[in-house]
Amino acid sequence: QSVLTQPPSVSAAPGQSVTISCSGSTSNIGNNYVSWYQQLPGAAPKLLIYDNNKRPSGIPDRFSGSKSGTSATLGITGLQTGDEADYYCGTWDSLYPVFGGGTKVTVL
Amino acid sequence: QMQLQESGPGLVKPWETLSLTCLVPGDSISSMSYFWGWVRQPPGRGLEWIATIYRTGSTYYNPSLRSRVTISIDTSKKHFSLTLISMTAADTAVYYCARLVRPRGNTVPTYFDYWAQGRLVTVSS
Numbered sequence: 008q009s010v011l012t013q014p015p016s017v018s019a020a021p022g023q024s025v026t027i028s029c030s031g032s033t034s035n036i037g038n039n040y041v042s043w044y045q046q047l048p049g050a051a052p053k054l055l056i057y058d059n060n061k062r063p064s065g066i067p068d069r070f071s072g073s074k075s076g077t078s079a080t081l082g083i084t085g086l087q088t089g090d091e092a093d094y095y096c097g098t099w100d101s102l103y104p105v106f107g108g109g110t111k112v113t114v115l
Numbered sequence: 116q117m118q119l120q121e122s123g124p125g126l127v128k129p130w131e132t133l134s135l136t137c138l139v140p141g142d143s144i145s146s147m148s149y150f151w152g153w154v155r156q157p158p159g160r161g162l163e164w165i166a167t168i169y170r171t172g173s174t175y176y177n178p179s180l181r182s183r184v185t186i187s188i189d190t191s192k193k194h195f196s197l198t199l200i201s202m203t204a205a206d207t208a209v210y211y212c213a214r215l216v217r218p219r220g221n222t223v224p225t226y227f228d229y230w231a232q233g234r235l236v237t238v239s240s
Contacts, residue, residue, distance in 0.1 A: 042226035051233050057226040095162055102175055106162040
């Protein structure tokens with residue numbers, strides 16, 4: 008059972024948009040920054056979003072992050088087949104990193 | 116592009132000890148801006164944080180693994196290591212070493228920016 012709650016899966020057709028929610032509490036999301044990671048099949052996680060809504064260099068602006076209260080959201084616009092992956096939210100709870108259970112994005 | 120490099124066994128017998136090492140290129144292991152950590156992922160499941168260490172040797176452990184885990188760092192050799200004792204089948208997972216970023220003004224890191232490719236460790240006799 009993960010500390011942060013994500014939907015197991017979301018799907019959409021190419022070109023459409025999806026959002027992935029990440030729900031937590033005041034001890035984690037409510038008082039800490041949220042980050043998002045993309046894990047392509049067979050690969051290591053890759054940082055997509057940090058500090059709630061910032062994108063590292065090289066991450067396209069199709070990916071966006073937001074946070075409100077004890078929840079965070081990852082948005083992907085202009086969905087591409089290469090976006091098929093598992094997506095994880097992460098934050099800190101007290102002094103410890105915690106992750107969501109992951110959301111599988113399927114491009115129909 | 117930071118490329119962390121893990122080394123260690125891919126197969127461990129039940130109740131034996133796992134030792135993994137992560138080599139850090141360049142000088143960032145001594146930087147005040149970064150922490151270093153281990154995360155694992157059982158087959159088909161999500162990410163689980165194991166432990167984190169700072170250049171000074173300050174350590175942080177997942178409470179559920181604390182009794183079995185040791186993380187250490189050697190800045191002169193540019194590597195940090197993980198030891199997990201009394202391995203069981205439940206410890207079978209891909210183990211990742213990763214860099215954690217501590218933004219200026221923060222006392223703790225806020226995200227993982229680089230991950231190694233991962234090392235599948237299977238516990239089996």
